Amino acid sequence: MGSETAPLRERKKERTRVDLATAARRLTAEHGLDAVTVAQIADAADVSVRTFFNYFRCKEEAVVGVSPSSLREFADAVLDRPSGEPALTALIETLLQTASDPEMAEGWELRSELVRLYPALLPRHLAAMADVEEALAASVAERLGTDLSSDPIPTILVASVVSVVRATFSWWTHSDRAVPLTDVLARAFDALAGGFAVVDVEVSAR
Amino acid sequence: MGSETAPLRERKKERTRVDLATAARRLTAEHGLDAVTVAQIADAADVSVRTFFNYFRCKEEAVVGVSPSSLREFADAVLDRPSGEPALTALIETLLQTASDPEMAEGWELRSELVRLYPALLPRHLAAMADVEEALAASVAERLGTDLSSDPIPTILVASVVSVVRATFSWWTHSDRAVPLTDVLARAFDALAGGFAVVDVEVSAR
Numbered sequence: 001m002g003s004e005t006a007p008l009r010e011r012k013k014e015r016t017r018v019d020l021a022t023a024a025r026r027l028t029a030e031h032g033l034d035a036v037t038v039a040q041i042a043d044a045a046d047v048s049v050r051t052f053f054n055y056f057r058c059k060e061e062a063v064v065g066v067s068p069s070s071l072r073e074f075a076d077a078v079l080d081r082p083s084g085e086p087a088l089t090a091l092i093e094t095l096l097q098t099a100s101d102p103e104m105a106e107g108w109e110l111r112s113e114l115v116r117l118y119p120a121l122l123p124r125h126l127a128a129m130a131d132v133e134e135a136l137a138a139s140v141a142e143r144l145g146t147d148l149s150s151d152p153i154p155t156i157l158v159a160s161v162v163s164v165v166r167a168t169f170s171w172w173t174h175s176d177r178a179v180p181l182t183d184v185l186a187r188a189f190d191a192l193a194g195g196f197a198v199v200d201v202e203v204s205a206r
Numbered sequence: 207m208g209s210e211t212a213p214l215r216e217r218k219k220e221r222t223r224v225d226l227a228t229a230a231r232r233l234t235a236e237h238g239l240d241a242v243t244v245a246q247i248a249d250a251a252d253v254s255v256r257t258f259f260n261y262f263r264c265k266e267e268a269v270v271g272v273s274p275s276s277l278r279e280f281a282d283a284v285l286d287r288p289s290g291e292p293a294l295t296a297l298i299e300t301l302l303q304t305a306s307d308p309e310m311a312e313g314w315e316l317r318s319e320l321v322r323l324y325p326a327l328l329p330r331h332l333a334a335m336a337d338v339e340e341a342l343a344a345s346v347a348e349r350l351g352t353d354l355s356s357d358p359i360p361t362i363l364v365a366s367v368v369s370v371v372r373a374t375f376s377w378w379t380h381s382d383r384a385v386p387l388t389d390v391l392a393r394a395f396d397a398l399a400g401g402f403a404v405v406d407v408e409v410s411a412r
Contacts, residue, residue: 119328156374192402196399197401
């Protein structure tokens with residue numbers, strides 16, 4: 001039971017979790033949420049139903065949940081940005097990096113599509129998004145030497161950056177997609193970092 | 207059938223809708239969403255079940271839906287701000303005004319609480335929030351002389367302002383409430399308008 005074995009066991013557990021989540025999403029996309037059972041998901045990932053419940057409370061959580069290790073990766077990515085970089089920049093760069101990873105982007109696109117198709121996924125999906133936002137906010141607070149309970153700014157900063165990502169993605173999905181998503185995202189982040197001064201144009205009288 | 211009668215009929219219809227929505231929220235708060243029927247809601251508002259379905263598709267929509275006239279009011283409030291005022295300011299002032307109306311604030315607080323208690327309300331609630339955001343974005347686009355389909359900025363601007371309101375409200379609800387909500391909201395909007403430069407402090411090395 002040397003300390004060398006723990007990371008291996010951790011990696012194996014993480015692998016099982018990813019296999020289960022991938023199977024849950026694939027089966028839901030193929031057969032619809034109602035038709036998929038926990039037994040089928042466990043089968044597809046070569047584990048028992050009992051093992052499934054070591055990782056997830058229900059099939060909905062397997063489809064849209066975000067794993068503790070993913071939350072840790074998000075949080076670490078924000079902390080690993082150069083010290084001295086503004087918190088907003090650190091957060092934006094972290095999310096741009098996620099968006100530019102094709103595998104990651106595809107995973108998030110499938111997840112959004114499934115949530116759109118199956119409203120029963122909404123409660124778990126929103127809970128997962130809240131987990132992501134809280135993990136990011138904790139890192140922002142750490143960078144700023146403040147804490148989440150006494151200072152509202154980290155929570156608000158993360159909420160607005162995440163909402164910009166979501167709104168950009170949604171706008172782009174409904175557009176003719178003539179402009180690449182990453183370009184629209186970069187423009188959106190510029191507008192946010194500039195306090196939306198870009199839109200302080202003279203307006204005509206009504 | 208003079209043109210004078212139309213506004214009166216409109217007002218009467220709006221009154222019925224408000225009565226139904228108020229009854230739906232009150233009954234849900236008292237008895238729980240599952241126990242409440244459309245017939246009870248219609249009874250409480252002194253109309254028939256058939257009339258209920260002229261206004262709403264289901265009881266969930268009666269609890270969390272936003273009426274067309276409320277959407278119009280939000281949109282008009284943004285357009286009615288002084289021309290020459292930046293779009294971000296016009297939007298913020300509109301929402302601050304809503305938040306400072308005690309009746310309005312209470313209505314939104316009850317709605318959030320019911321959504322938290324009954325996840326079955328989530329799909330209709332999110333649809334209603336999307337309606338509000340789209341109405342606000344249309345007004346922002348009109349102020350900027352642009353349109354929603356070719357320019358992502360109005361959609362993104364509205365999403366970030368609304369998310370700041372939501373995050374502030376959520377942070378404040380979980381805080382000890384020592385600082386008034388409107389003060390936290392004003393600070394949050396200042397941070398947003400400043401591109402979150404307020405948090406560009408020197409950070410210590412990790």
